[in-house]
Amino acid sequence: MSQTSPLPPAAGSAPAAGPTPTVGRPAGATASVSAGLLPTGGASARGGAVAAGSGPAVIRAAGVSKKFVSYHKRATSLKEAFVRRGGLAGEDFWALRDINIEIPRGQTVGLAGANGSGKSTTLKVLAGILRPTSGKVEVHGRIASLLELGAGFNGELSGRDNVYLNASLLGLSKREIDRLFDSIVDFAELHHKIDDEVKHYSSGQYVRLGFAVAVHVDPDILLVDEVLAVGDEAFQRKCLAKIDEFRNQGRTILFVTHSLDLIENMCDRVVVLEAGKVIHDGAPGVGTKLLRQRLGSSPTEGAGAYGTATVRPETLSFSALPGTAPQIAYNPGDSMTMSVGIEVAEGAPAAIRARCVVVGQNEIPIWVMDTPAEGIPVSPGFTVLDYTIGSLPALLGAFAVRVEVADAATGSPITSRRFHELFGIDGSHAEGLVHVDYEARPRA
Amino acid sequence: MDGPLAGNPSNGAPLAGSPPRLAGSPPRPQPARRPGAGPRHAARNAPQTTGSVDATSNPAAMARRSRAQSRVRWELLRNLIRKDIKVKYKGSTLGFAWSLANPLLLLVVYTFVFQVVFKSGVPRFGIYFLSGLLVWNAFAGSVSTACGSVVGNANLVKKVRFPLAVLPLSAVGFAAVHFVLQLLVLLVLTMALGYPLIGGGLLLLVPASAVALIFTVGMSMLVSALSVRFKDVPHLIEVALMAWIWLNPMVYAFGLIQQRLHEYTWIYELNPMAVVVMAFQRAIYVDANATKPDGTPLQVLADPGYVYYLERLAMAGGISLAVLALGVWVFRKLQADFAEDL
Numbered sequence: 040m041s042q043t044s045p046l047p048p049a050a051g052s053a054p055a056a057g058p059t060p061t062v063g064r065p066a067g068a069t070a071s072v073s074a075g076l077l078p079t080g081g082a083s084a085r086g087g088a089v090a091a092g093s094g095p096a097v098i099r100a101a102g103v104s105k106k107f108v109s110y111h112k113r114a115t116s117l118k119e120a121f122v123r124r125g126g127l128a129g130e131d132f133w134a135l136r137d138i139n140i141e142i143p144r145g146q147t148v149g150l151a152g153a154n155g156s157g158k159s160t161t162l163k164v165l166a167g168i169l170r171p172t173s174g175k176v177e178v179h180g181r182i183a184s185l186l187e188l189g190a191g192f193n194g195e196l197s198g199r200d201n202v203y204l205n206a207s208l209l210g211l212s213k214r215e216i217d218r219l220f221d222s223i224v225d226f227a228e229l230h231h232k233i234d235d236e237v238k239h240y241s242s243g244q245y246v247r248l249g250f251a252v253a254v255h256v257d258p259d260i261l262l263v264d265e266v267l268a269v270g271d272e273a274f275q276r277k278c279l280a281k282i283d284e285f286r287n288q289g290r291t292i293l294f295v296t297h298s299l300d301l302i303e304n305m306c307d308r309v310v311v312l313e314a315g316k317v318i319h320d321g322a323p324g325v326g327t328k329l330l331r332q333r334l335g336s337s338p339t340e341g342a343g344a345y346g347t348a349t350v351r352p353e354t355l356s357f358s359a360l361p362g363t364a365p366q367i368a369y370n371p372g373d374s375m376t377m378s379v380g381i382e383v384a385e386g387a388p389a390a391i392r393a394r395c396v397v398v399g400q401n402e403i404p405i406w407v408m409d410t411p412a413e414g415i416p417v418s419p420g421f422t423v424l425d426y427t428i429g430s431l432p433a434l435l436g437a438f439a440v441r442v443e444v445a446d447a448a449t450g451s452p453i454t455s456r457r458f459h460e461l462f463g464i465d466g467s468h469a470e471g472l473v474h475v476d477y478e479a480r481p482r483a
Numbered sequence: 484m485d486g487p488l489a490g491n492p493s494n495g496a497p498l499a500g501s502p503p504r505l506a507g508s509p510p511r512p513q514p515a516r517r518p519g520a521g522p523r524h525a526a527r528n529a530p531q532t533t534g535s536v537d538a539t540s541n542p543a544a545m546a547r548r549s550r551a552q553s554r555v556r557w558e559l560l561r562n563l564i565r566k567d568i569k570v571k572y573k574g575s576t577l578g579f580a581w582s583l584a585n586p587l588l589l590l591v592v593y594t595f596v597f598q599v600v601f602k603s604g605v606p607r608f609g610i611y612f613l614s615g616l617l618v619w620n621a622f623a624g625s626v627s628t629a630c631g632s633v634v635g636n637a638n639l640v641k642k643v644r645f646p647l648a649v650l651p652l653s654a655v656g657f658a659a660v661h662f663v664l665q666l667l668v669l670l671v672l673t674m675a676l677g678y679p680l681i682g683g684g685l686l687l688l689v690p691a692s693a694v695a696l697i698f699t700v701g702m703s704m705l706v707s708a709l710s711v712r713f714k715d716v717p718h719l720i721e722v723a724l725m726a727w728i729w730l731n732p733m734v735y736a737f738g739l740i741q742q743r744l745h746e747y748t749w750i751y752e753l754n755p756m757a758v759v760v761m762a763f764q765r766a767i768y769v770d771a772n773a774t775k776p777d778g779t780p781l782q783v784l785a786d787p788g789y790v791y792y793l794e795r796l797a798m799a800g801g802i803s804l805a806v807l808a809l810g811v812w813v814f815r816k817l818q819a820d821f822a823e824d825l
Contacts, residue, residue: 097545107823163822167553167644170819181548182644190642195570207562208645210552259545 095179097260097291098142098165103174105135105160105315134160135315138174144259145289149302149323151330152312158295159264161312162186165293166262180259180291181210187264189249194238198229201237202252209256219255226277227251247274254281261285263294279305299327331459348454349387350417352442354380355458361425371433371466371474377408377426379442383417390414390447393424397438398457399472405438414447433466433474555646563653564660579664586613586665590672597734604781605736607678607768611783613669614767615733615760618691621662622699622756623724628654629703630710630717637825647818651707655700673767684766687792691762694800698755701807708814711824731760738782755799755806761785762792 108131135157142148150158163169164176166184191208192201202223206216224233227247229240237245254261261282282305285292296302302309302323309326311319319326356365361376369375377395393415395408408426415424443455466474572578594609605611632650633640640647666688710716731754732740740751752758765784785791 163641168641168822170823179549180545181552184642184644186642187638191636191639193566193570195573196566200566200569204562204566207559208639208643210548210645213558259548 095144096141096177097144097179098140098293099175099177100138100140100161100165100171101175103135103138103161103164103171103176104133105157105164105169106172107132107134133315135164135171138164138315138317140165140310140317140320142291142293144291145286146307147286147292147305148294149306149309149326150293150295150312151297151299151302151309151326156312157315158312159186160315162262162264162293162295178260181257182260182262183209183253183256183258184262185250185253185264186262187249188246188253189237192237192245192249195236197235198224198233198237198240198248202233202248205249205252206256209253211256215257223248223251223255226255226281243271243274250274250278250281254285259290261290261292261294263292265295265297299330302327302330348444349384350391350444350453351382351384352379352393352444352454352456352458353382353421354378355440355442355460356380357460357462361427367460367462369431369462369464371464372430375428375431375462377428377440377462379424379426379440381417381422381424381444383419383422385419387417387419388414388446388448388453390416391453392445392447392450394443394445395426396441396443398441399436399438402441405434405472406432410447412447431464431466434464434472435466435474436472437461437463552644553646555648555652559646560649560652560656563649564656567653567657568660582661583664583668586617586668587672589613589616590669605783610669610673610676610678611764611768612733614764615731617662617665617669618695618759618763619728619731619733619756621658622695622702622759623728624661625655625658625699625703626706626720627717627724628657629707630720632703632707633711633821634717634825640825641822647821648704648814651703651814652700654707655696655703658699659696669767684789687762687766687789690793690796690800691759691766694755694762694796694803695759697800697807698759698803701803701805701810704810704814705806708810708817708821711821712817727754727756730754731757732764733760736781736783737761737764737785741782741785752795752798753802755803758792758795758799762796765789765792 138157138161140148140161150161152158160169162184163186164171165178166182166186167176167178168184168186189205191205193204196204199220202220203213203216206219206223207213211219224230227244227250229244229248232240232244237248240248263282279301282292282294286305294301294305306323308321309319309323310317311326311329319329356378357367358365358376358378359374361378363376379393379395381391381393383391391414392410392412394410397405397407399405408428410424439458439461441455441457443452445452568579572581575581577584590609590613593612594607597605597608597612629651632654633647636650639645640650706716706720710720730751741748744751761784765786768784
């Protein structure tokens, strides 16, 4: 189906495979941002990625590793410090392993990965807040790190005092702040409250003021953690517009985000982390595809933790009939069998229910298939369930499957897994999801 | 780049695209403006016109801007001290007057206790006591505030890059502001009470204050850094300060120490704060000798001259510089891990 792509072949390969957010546009995208909200070709066209930046590297991390020593292993009392002199190697946790990132001036880089993959740690190391255990970090220019908006605000002081204090911390002189003050207040839209104590601000106002200060310190490098997730939609739009403005001014931006749309629309390049290692560094299109794959099929969602569940959907395949060769492209009316391989461990319920939710774009359920209410008896080992569909509906698109297993006796969920495997139905020739027979004519 | 993708079985299949892409696959008109061709993109490659970014093309300017975020700046320190003062007196009617009234009240209380009740024999005990107490309070206040200065600003330390040394330094600055004003109150008070204030002796305040400042900064940096890693330090300091106050000739006359220690008095004088306190007393308080109620002579001050003090201050200054060097070294060494330890 990708042959029908309007995009050039170069973009039709892996990088372009990321979805076009034509429907799932993030609420926060502004008009100016949406100029970039185009088919992924946009991202890859912009992003010969590494070449997009100009000039010398402003951030260079070479072989950076970061080890955290678990708290109880740390010498936190004087006694321990003396008693234990280099003893016990504690349970160290390597948050980052051998990270090599070089970011030239003017590049916008997204930092993505699952929770705990080391994104925030990377940002903190680059911001000079954490010291890498090994390796070297070089940063040239003024950094504004939006790790937390309004960090360092003092509730007892007025907004005005806090602006001066915070900007001063970030490296501005009094004269510079005087000059920027009105602009900061304008941006935060807090004219009426700027002389009130910050403790009387709403959380939204607090964050707005924090963001306003941070972006006004005239940073050469902007490090943004997931702070944009806070604030209302209008504010998010404003933040994104500001970040976009920074891009246009040729500043370097590095931001952590879970939003694949943001990565595709704002970044020249994406760095994907997994367990503290860089698993991808380059075109956003490829990065988001990789992320979708890692996150989408990550079997963590649902009631039970997948890893400890007694019944675990392990495999998924599609074929025309039970036991025939795998096939993933179908036409309407074809028969299809969905085979779910389930690993059953000791201690599993005697009977389970397994529900397959076929999902389309944006995880919208298209149809659901369930096992009979009394469940299917299972015994420890590997079981394959076949769901056979006699005639596929006239749909258009590629679909994925989420399998949810539950205890048949109690109905309580055991675990669920969203598989990344896709099958496609080439149904309609119009743009819609479903083919509907109709006729159009003027009323007589 | 493709490496990580190779493991995906569905990758090479014709349906490799994810759902939204398929849904959009029938040809549709492309918007006129494509990224990469539009003005946005052009702007990115065009010569920079923004002043600030222009400035950053210069590596030296970049380095300067970078340094502004890691060097202790006087202005930042001033702002932090001002903030502390503002926060402390916010909402109190008398505000700063409380701090100024403090020495006044102490003067009344201690004069009553040690002159009227206990008859310590030190004439004008209140002035004698306060001339030492103010500088000690500044020191003790700085050190105990500094203990919590980094720990108490954990949120800031973990989230913002700024010169961390301003935290203990602002604790010292906060105490110093109070000290200077309280000292002025004391001087005015002394004159108001009609006691002689000899002009020349007051000059001793300059070297004594300098030594006190160096020692206080050194100790504050040391304890603020150690408190982050070792949670016992603040408690230890609290107790130590309580004991330490008795190692200074404030409540008792220095003469008592000389009578007991004789040639070992120098050990007592290893404590820079004791020397500072003595110098302050020499500067503000004039009665070098007094007679106790029972007729025995009492040596209140160590020496009627000034050379004695300058010698001791020189030594205390040396010790203070060593403490400062240690404090700065320890702080530098530990500060990189503050964000992790907090």
